[in-house]
Every structure is written in structure tokens, then in C-alpha cells.
Amino acid sequence: MRELAELALDVTRIKxxxxxxxxxxxxxxxSLIIKNGQVSHIHxxxxxxxxxxxxxxxxxxxxxxxxxxRNEIKRVAAQAVKIAKASAxxxxxxxxxxxxxxxxxxxxxPFEIDPFTISLSEKIDLLLSxxxxxxxxxxxxxxxxxxxxxKKSQLFASTTGSFIEQESLSSAAGYAxxxxxxxxxxxxxxxxxxxxxxxxxxxELIQELALEENASRIAEEAAALLKAPQCxxxxxxxxxxSSQLALQIHESCGHPAELDRVLGTEADFAGRSFLTxxxxxxxxxxxxxxxxxxxxxxxxxxxxxxxDDEGVPAQRWYLVKEGLFCGYLTSRQTAPEIGLxxxxxxxxxxxxxxxxxIRMNNVSLEPDQWNLEDLIADTKDGVFMExxxxxxxxxxxxxxxxxxxxxxxxxxxxxxxxxxxxxYQGITPQFWQACDAVCNDNYWVLWGVPNCGKGQPEQxxxxxxxxxxxxxxxxxxxxxxxx
Amino acid sequence: MLNKEQARxxxxxxxxxxxxxxxxxxxxxxxxxxxxxxQNIVHQNTMERGxxxxxxxxxxxxxxxxSTNRLTDKDLKRVVETALDITRHIPDDPExxxxxxxxxxxxxxxxxxxxxxxxxxxxxKLVGKIIxxxxxxxxxxxxxxxxxxxxxxxxxxRGIFAVANSKGLFAYYGRQLSSLSxxxxxEDSSGWARQxxxxxxxxxxxxxxxxxxxxxIKSQNPRLIDPGEYTVILEPAAVASLVxxxxxxxxxxxxxxxxxxxxxxxxxxxAGENFTMLDDAYHPLYSERPFDDEGILKKKVILFDRGxxxxxxxxxxxxxxxxxxxxxHGLQVPNPWGARAGNIVVMGGEETLEEMIxxxxxxxxxxRFWYNRLVDPMRVIVTGMTRDGTFLVEKGKIKYGVKNLRxxxxxxxxxKNIRALSSPIKIEGMVVPAMKVDHFNFTSTTEF
Numbered sequence: 001m002r003e004l005a006e007l008a009l010d011v012t013r014i015k016x017x018x019x020x021x022x023x024x025x026x027x028x029x030x031s032l033i034i035k036n037g038q039v040s041h042i043h044x045x046x047x048x049x050x051x052x053x054x055x056x057x058x059x060x061x062x063x064x065x066x067x068x069x070r071n072e073i074k075r076v077a078a079q080a081v082k083i084a085k086a087s088a089x090x091x092x093x094x095x096x097x098x099x100x101x102x103x104x105x106x107x108x109x110p111f112e113i114d115p116f117t118i119s120l121s122e123k124i125d126l127l128l129s130x131x132x133x134x135x136x137x138x139x140x141x142x143x144x145x146x147x148x149x150x151k152k153s154q155l156f157a158s159t160t161g162s163f164i165e166q167e168s169l170s171s172a173a174g175y176a177x178x179x180x181x182x183x184x185x186x187x188x189x190x191x192x193x194x195x196x197x198x199x200x201x202x203x204e205l206i207q208e209l210a211l212e213e214n215a216s217r218i219a220e221e222a223a224a225l226l227k228a229p230q231c232x233x234x235x236x237x238x239x240x241x242s243s244q245l246a247l248q249i250h251e252s253c254g255h256p257a258e259l260d261r262v263l264g265t266e267a268d269f270a271g272r273s274f275l276t277x278x279x280x281x282x283x284x285x286x287x288x289x290x291x292x293x294x295x296x297x298x299x300x301x302x303x304x305x306x307x308d309d310e311g312v313p314a315q316r317w318y319l320v321k322e323g324l325f326c327g328y329l330t331s332r333q334t335a336p337e338i339g340l341x342x343x344x345x346x347x348x349x350x351x352x353x354x355x356x357x358i359r360m361n362n363v364s365l366e367p368d369q370w371n372l373e374d375l376i377a378d379t380k381d382g383v384f385m386e387x388x389x390x391x392x393x394x395x396x397x398x399x400x401x402x403x404x405x406x407x408x409x410x411x412x413x414x415x416x417x418x419x420x421x422x423x424y425q426g427i428t429p430q431f432w433q434a435c436d437a438v439c440n441d442n443y444w445v446l447w448g449v450p451n452c453g454k455g456q457p458e459q460x461x462x463x464x465x466x467x468x469x470x471x472x473x474x475x476x477x478x479x480x481x482x483x
Numbered sequence: 484m485l486n487k488e489q490a491r492x493x494x495x496x497x498x499x500x501x502x503x504x505x506x507x508x509x510x511x512x513x514x515x516x517x518x519x520x521x522q523n524i525v526h527q528n529t530m531e532r533g534x535x536x537x538x539x540x541x542x543x544x545x546x547x548x549x550s551t552n553r554l555t556d557k558d559l560k561r562v563v564e565t566a567l568d569i570t571r572h573i574p575d576d577p578e579x580x581x582x583x584x585x586x587x588x589x590x591x592x593x594x595x596x597x598x599x600x601x602x603x604x605x606x607x608k609l610v611g612k613i614i615x616x617x618x619x620x621x622x623x624x625x626x627x628x629x630x631x632x633x634x635x636x637x638x639x640x641r642g643i644f645a646v647a648n649s650k651g652l653f654a655y656y657g658r659q660l661s662s663l664s665x666x667x668x669x670e671d672s673s674g675w676a677r678q679x680x681x682x683x684x685x686x687x688x689x690x691x692x693x694x695x696x697x698x699x700i701k702s703q704n705p706r707l708i709d710p711g712e713y714t715v716i717l718e719p720a721a722v723a724s725l726v727x728x729x730x731x732x733x734x735x736x737x738x739x740x741x742x743x744x745x746x747x748x749x750x751x752x753x754a755g756e757n758f759t760m761l762d763d764a765y766h767p768l769y770s771e772r773p774f775d776d777e778g779i780l781k782k783k784v785i786l787f788d789r790g791x792x793x794x795x796x797x798x799x800x801x802x803x804x805x806x807x808x809x810x811x812h813g814l815q816v817p818n819p820w821g822a823r824a825g826n827i828v829v830m831g832g833e834e835t836l837e838e839m840i841x842x843x844x845x846x847x848x849x850x851r852f853w854y855n856r857l858v859d860p861m862r863v864i865v866t867g868m869t870r871d872g873t874f875l876v877e878k879g880k881i882k883y884g885v886k887n888l889r890x891x892x893x894x895x896x897x898x899k900n901i902r903a904l905s906s907p908i909k910i911e912g913m914v915v916p917a918m919k920v921d922h923f924n925f926t927s928t929t930e931f
């Protein structure tokens with residue numbers, strides 16, 4: 001592989017590139033879904049290819065192919081240069097990259113049990129056992145469980161002299177119970193929605209998730225939601241569980257902190273950001289208990305890596321410190337726009353055939369001091385909301401609306417009756433400024449979010465977000481369910 | 484891109500290598516070029532080539548699937564062995580059907596109209612026209628120009644797609660697709676336009692740029708208005724992004740599982756007399772393959788017939804179970820999703836967008852929506868935001884641009900409250916008209 005990478009870089013140099021990199025990637029995947037007692041999806045996949053990125057005349061070019069031969073490497077490298085030359089007609093000031101230290105190294109995610117050594121039968125039996133437990137509750141009409149495993153090997157080589165081999169292994173599992181009656185449908189998922197928990201760990205993750213132990217409770221909650229009262233409408237204090245808060249962080253902090261969005265390169269598609277550079281180090285994003293950190297080193301994260309897809313080493317830095325907006329997710333090209341002389345390393349591509357973009361790594365809310373029980377006891381009139389069901393936010397990331405699967409009324413410090421269809425809506429900085437309490441690290445969970453979309457052609461990538469439950473004062477709840 | 488005989492050759496090799504009782508194999512992929520521009524510069528210019536072979540083997544009542552993007556003989560042999568290995572290890576599926584008998588198809592290949600061989604230079608020339616127009620108005624252009632010879636699941640579709648099985652079935656389809664999306668930004672405003680065609684020659688960058696520039700200029704200094712119930716004039720892109728939420732309700736599997744909004748309502752009048760929606764892969768604005776993932780011929784299916792929920796789309800499996808005919812909308816077997824109506828056509832009317840504006844006493848004109856998500860599946864309540872050109876209309880005229888609004892609205896209620904329809908166009912992967920709709924519910928505003 002190293003020889004092929006060197007060939008690509010040589011061709012681009014000869015053709016006039018001032019910078020080039022190549023990523024050669026092989027991915028092995030396994031996914032299965034059990035639905036209502038049947039194997040309804042089972043798929044093993046292998047995928048391999050390479051992408052060459054170049055700068056010629058101050059403009060980017062990129063080409064890729066799935067055919068890993070010397071001739072194809074030469075053709076694609078030359079094609080990338082040709083594309084860059086065409087782009088140079090409308091290049092603006094031209095691309096200038098911050099420096100990066102050459103690295104020749106190998107990095108990999110640790111794991112205990114390789115999921116590809118566990119038999120399919122064992123995985124299917126576990127999901128069938130959960131499926132059976134979910135369907136013990138008669139209102140549950142659809143039971144669905146899934147597992148997903150991926151092994152990715154990548155060689156990054158660039159004209160700076162770097163040769164970086166990285167290997168990552170990820171595992172995921174989860175399930176959902178869908179209860180249906182005459183005119184309503186309610187869902188409960190475990191341990192989270194969107195396929196459950198995703199981490200860069202081995203099969204030990206699946207063993208630790210207590211999947212079977214929670215199946216009956218989840219099925220009963222789905223059924224109970226059919227009879228539960230509607231979440232009221234009005235301003236209430238809300239406490240969000242860690243998985244819902246993970247998505248709140250993702251949408252209202254992670255995305256607006258992506259510097260390429262801020263600078264307008266997603267203006268036609270994924271949108272821009274209200275966190276404009278004039279706000280850096282001066283804008284009150286949240287209350288003093290809000291500390292949000294971007295960390296490519298968090299163990300087990302879906303955004304954990306040794307080096308990003310520009311060969312920049314993994315780092316940890318604050319986006320929000322004690323409520324103050326203080327950092328962006330950057331690339332080598334964008335870092336100078338905010339006065340940095342180096343990138344913090346947030347460039348990732350979903351595969352060999354896509355250009356790296358600025359993506360969230362592991363963007364997490366740091367824990368504070370509260371016990372959840374004390375926080376509920378301290379809340380007079382509120383709603384505790386768990387597990388995301390719907391999510392929407394405007395293209396500058398101000399106005400959001402989230403729905404969760406289940407809510408619980410809080411009255412005079414006590415968690416009371418179950419509420420169905422809980423939703424809440426707000427404006428990002430007002431919402432985070434209304435946060436007055438975050439639970440401690442005993443409640444902090446790193447959640448994998450597998451379905452982050454950005455770029456064209458759209459790149460779906462996984463990120464992670466750690467959070468402990470937190471309270472937000474006087475938030476509009478119960479929106480959406482208009483008659 | 485791989486032609487019909489090249490595709491057949493690859494699929495036949497897989498069938499030869501397989502020792503399964505039955506085998507089904509598909510091939511999808513092609514070449515895809517994309518130029519993205521933003522803030523009047525080209526920031527991303529890419530080209531990719533790739534294919535995927537997906538093999539399903541059957542042993543008795545067991546079936547499993549494996550895929551690879553490597554097309555050498557060695558890799559094809561290996562993917563067959565992987566599929567067989569999976570198949571051996573999974574439980575029987577008592578409802579598993581044998582692979583399909585050979586079929587007869589209509590219109591198996593649709594060459595692109597006005598075929599143009601793409602190149603980075605040609606793409607830049609088109610994009611350059613837009614950038615120059617924006618610069619001329621002191622505005623900033625962003626957008627993308629894409630061109631596909633075949634496609635790698637762009638918007639969930641496959642351009643070159645071939646399927647074959649051990650009973651002798653073979654079907655192949657290839658196409659070209661091009662699209663151009665333009666956003667023009669001013670200091671405090673933006674405008675957007677999009678066009679989809681069967682080749683670069685069908686795209687008109689100047690017209691699109693002019694539309695987006697006009698919207699950006701007209702929506703300068705946007706005013707905050709109160710949320711609430713409004714009459715809305717929805718441009719086709721806005722309509723497409725809402726109608727999409729009705730589609731899965733007609734999936735037979737969703738219907739019989741009870742998770743469709745149509746539960747117990749098939750045959751009932753759920754929408755207005757003027758709302759007719761069908762799935763029609765043969766509509767002249769589409770260039771879609773006429774068979775599904777198993778090779779079943781696609782049928783034209785009327786979903787809403789003058790407001791009445793009329794018919795479902797069926798995979799082979801669901802059709803067998805419910806004594807219906809498969810409609811050619813099945814997905815890869817096995818799957819938990821059922822069937823998908825992927826070629827939606829909403830019948831239009833005779834009013835133009837201008838006439839809709841002229842006959843509106845007070846309302847909002849919406850260019851497009853953004854980040855629409857389902858809030859309540861049974862009532863099809865959707866939330867989302869307006870984006871890139873929202874205008875107050877008063878006394879038959881566009882008065883001014885307004886700050887964006889969030890809506891929470893049942894799409895079924897929209898279908899009951901349509902007052903006017905334009906002729907349809909192809910946009911966002913659907914064929915839909917503009918619509919004037921009463922009682923549209925906006926629930927909050929935002930900062931811009």
C-alpha cells in the first residue's frame with residue numbers, strides 16, 4: 001500500500017501539485033436486524049478504495065476510485081490535478097495550509113473482544129431473546145433489535161512526508177418496542193434511539209449494555225405511553241437525560257462550532273452558523289455551568305482518532321468555557337481565519353470516495369456537581385425528558401425543537417406521572433443560558449451518534465457526545481401537537 | 484460506466500461461482516462528478532468512480548447477503564462464499580420466497596436527452612456564469628453542480644443498476660442525471676433555486692441565478708412577523724419536502740403493521756378533491772429504472788385519488804401475504820422496511836405562482852423548508868423551518884421578506900386545505916406543483 005501511496009504523490013508532484021495527500025481505506029462491516037422474531041436484515045460488506053486530494057495553483061482537486069492498481073492510481077492522481085486546475089479559475093485568495101508536523105506512525109482503537117470472532121448465531125440468539133421479551137407485552141406490535149460492527153483500516157500519506165496507518169473498530173447495539181392502539185403509536189428505545197449505543201470498542205460493549213435486563217421495562221413503558229396523558233403546553237423547567245442532551249449538544253453547539261459552516265461553505269446545503277468569528281471569546285453562549293469540550297482522544301468515542309484526515313494529531317480543546325464561547329472545530333485551511341497557526345484536527349471523510357470536511361469529534365458537556373435525585377427534588381414544576389424522538393433546528397442553529405420518547409411530570413420535587421409526546425422548543429443561546437444545574441460524573445455517559453449528515457454528496461459520519469442530565473429553566477414545552 | 488454486457492458478465496460470474504440452492508446478485512454504481520462553490524469561489528471539485536456487487540444466497544428457507552466493491556474474480560468468489568457462510572448460520576425464514584422468474588420489461592434503457600460529456604472545465608464554465616452574475620450584484624453565490632453517469636446512491640437512488648438471479652432473470656438500467664442548486668446571499672437575506680435534469684445541457688445556470696438573486700434582493704431587511712395560522716403559497720421544493728412524509732404510509736408493510744397513518748383508513752377520503760398523488764416511474768420528467776430490487780416490473784400506482792387513499796405499494800413478500808399483486812417497489816431481500824414508492828407525482832392545476840400571489844389577500848410565500856422532521860407519525864405532524872426566501876404577501880403583492888419561521892403542521896391537513904395548484908416540475912427527487920394552502924400553522928420565529 002505504501003508503494004501505491006508514494007506513486008500517487010509522485011504523479012501529483014510531477015503534474016504540478018504543491019500539496020497532495022492520499023487515503024487508502026478498507027472497511028469491513030456486519031449488520032443485522034431482527035424484527036418480530038425474524039432476521040429481517042443481515043449483511044456483511046467489504047469496501048476498499050482510495051482518494052487523492054491535491055492543491056494546484058491555489059485550488060483544491062479531488063478524485064477517487066475503487067480500483068487499487070498502479071494504472072488506476074496514476075489515472076486518478078492525474079485527474080485530481082486536472083480538476084484542481086479547473087477549480088483555480090474561481091479560487092479566491094487561494095488555499096494556504098497551516099503547517100503540520102510529519103508523522104510516520106501506527107494508531108489503533110483498543111478493544112477486548114473482536115466482534116467478528118463472535119458467531120452470527122450468538123448475536124442472533126441474543127437479539128431473538130430480546131425480541132421475545134419485548135413482544136410479551138401485547139400492545140407491542142413491532143419489536144426491532146439491531147447490531148452493527150465495523151473495522152476500518154486507513155493509510156494516510158501526504159507530500160509533507162507523513163505515512164499514518166490507523167485502525168478503528170466500532171460496535172453498536174440497541175432495540176425498540178413500538179406499541180400501537182386504535183389511533184396512537186408510541187416507541188421506546190434502549191439504550192438510546194437511532195440503533196442504540198455506538199462506540200469504538202469491541203464486543204465487550206454489547207456484553208456491558210444490559211440489553212436483555214431492560215427489555216421488559218422498555219416494552220411496558222411503550223405500552224403505558226399509549227394511555228399516558230399528553231405533555232402539557234407552556235413554560236416549564238425541564239431536565240434532559242444524558243442521551244437527549246447528547247443530541248442537543250450535537251445540533252446546537254457542535255454544528256455551529258464547525259468553522260467551515262461559519263465561513264459559508266455549507267451555505268447552500270447544511271447551512272451556516274450564528275457563532276460568527278466576532279463572537280469568539282466575547283459571546284455568552286451559556287450559563288457559568290456550561291463547559292463544552294471537543295476531544296478527539298476520549299476513549300471509546302466515535303470521534304476518537306490518532307490523526308485526522310489531514311494528518312493533524314488528535315487534540316482536546318474547549319468550545320465553551322464557563323459559558324463563554326471560546327473555540328471552533330477547524331481544518332488546516334480554516335484555522336488562520338480565527339488567528340490559529342495550527343489546526344486542532346477536525347477534518348474527517350466518511351470514506352475513501354469523499355473529501356474530508358470539518359466534522360465533530362467527541363463534543364461533550366463536562367459534568368458538574370448535582371445528584372439527579374437532588375436535582376429532581378429541587379424542581380417545583382417541571383418535566384423530565386428521556387430519549388430523542390424528533391429533532392429540527394434552523395440553518396443558523398438558533399431555533400430548535402426536539403421531541404423525546406417519554407416524559408415524567410415533576411411536581412414539588414417529586415417525579416410523578418408519565419407524559420407522552422414531550423417536546424420542547426427554544427433559541428440556542430437563551431436555552432444554554434437557562435441551564436442552572438448539571439449532574440455529576442456518576443451520570444455522565446458518552447453517547448455515539450451514528451447519523452450526522454453534512455456535505456455533498458452527503459457524508460454520514462458518527463460522532464460522540466458525553467453528557468450528564470441537566471436542568472433548563474422555563475423552557476417552552478408541549479409544542480407541536482396542535483389540533 | 485459499465486454497459487449492459489459488462490454488467491451481465493460480472494453478474495453471470497457470481498452466479499457461476501455460487502453453490503447455493505438459489506442466488507440473486509445486483510450491481511450498482513458509476514461515476515459521479517460534483518463542483519461545489521461558496522462565497523463566489525469554488526471550494527470543492529471532485530470526481531469518484533465506484534461499484535458495489537451485492538449477493539444473496541439461499542439454502543432451503545435461509546437467506547443471507549454480502550457485498551463488495553471489488554470486482555476481480557477472486558473477490559467475487561469470496562463475496563459468494565461470505566454470503567453462503569452467513570446463510571448457513573441464520574434461522575429459517577418460513578415466509579421466504581423463491582427468487583423471481585425471468586420478467587419482461589418495458590423501456591429498459593433511457594438515454595439522457597441532450598447528452599453532454601462532462602469535464603471539470605465544462606462544469607466550471609457553468610458555475611462561473613452564476614458566480615459572475617452574483618458578483619455583478621454585489622452578492623455571494625454558493626451551490627453545487629452535480630453530474631452522474633450511474634450513481635452511488637445519491638439521494639438514495641442508483642443510476643446504473645443491474646440484477647440477475649439463478650433462474651435466468653436479468654435486468655439492467657443506466658442513466659445520466661444532473662442537478663444545479665444555487666443560494667445567493669446578501670448582508671441579511673438569501674435566495675435559492677434548484678434545477679434537475681437528465682444531462683448538463685438541460686441546466687440553465689443564468690435563469691437559476693437570476694431567480695435566487697431576485698429573492699435575495701427582495702428579502703433584504705427581513706421583518707419579524709407573529710407566528711400563527713397563515714395562508715401559504717408553497718413553491719414546489721417546499722411542497723416536495725412535505726409530501727415526502729406521506730409516502731411511507733402507502734408501504735403495504737407499514738400499513739399492515741399498523742404504523743401507517745392510513746391504518747384502517749384505506750379507501751377513505753382523507754384529502755381534498757384536488758389532491759391526487761401517484762407513483763409513476765414512467766412519468767416523462769423521471770428517468771428511473773422500471774424494476775425494483777428483485778427485478779419486478781414497476782407499476783403506476785395511484786396513492787391518493789382525488790383525496791381518497793386508494794392503493795398501497797407492495798413488495799413480493801407482502802403481496803403474497805395479503806393476496807395482492809406486487810407493484811415493483813420492493814427493496815433488497817431481506818429487509819425490515821417493506822416497499823418504497825420512489826417516483827412520486829402530485830398532479831398539478833392550472834394556476835401559476837404569480838396568479839396564486841395575485842389572488843392572496845394576506846399570506847406567506849415560502850421558497851423552501853429546512854430540517855423537516857416527523858413529530859407525530861399517525862397524524863403526520865411535521866416540524867421544520869422556512870429558509871432562503873420567505874415573503875409576506877398582501878393584497879395580491881409581495882410586500883417584503885420576513886424572518887424565518889418554524890411550523891408544526893399535519894401534512895394530511897395540508898392535503899385537505901389546498902386552494903390552488905400549478906403545473907408540476909421535477910425537484911428534490913419528486914414531480915410536484917406549487918400549492919396555495921389555507922390554515923398553515925407557524926409556531927415560532929427565529930433571529931434571521
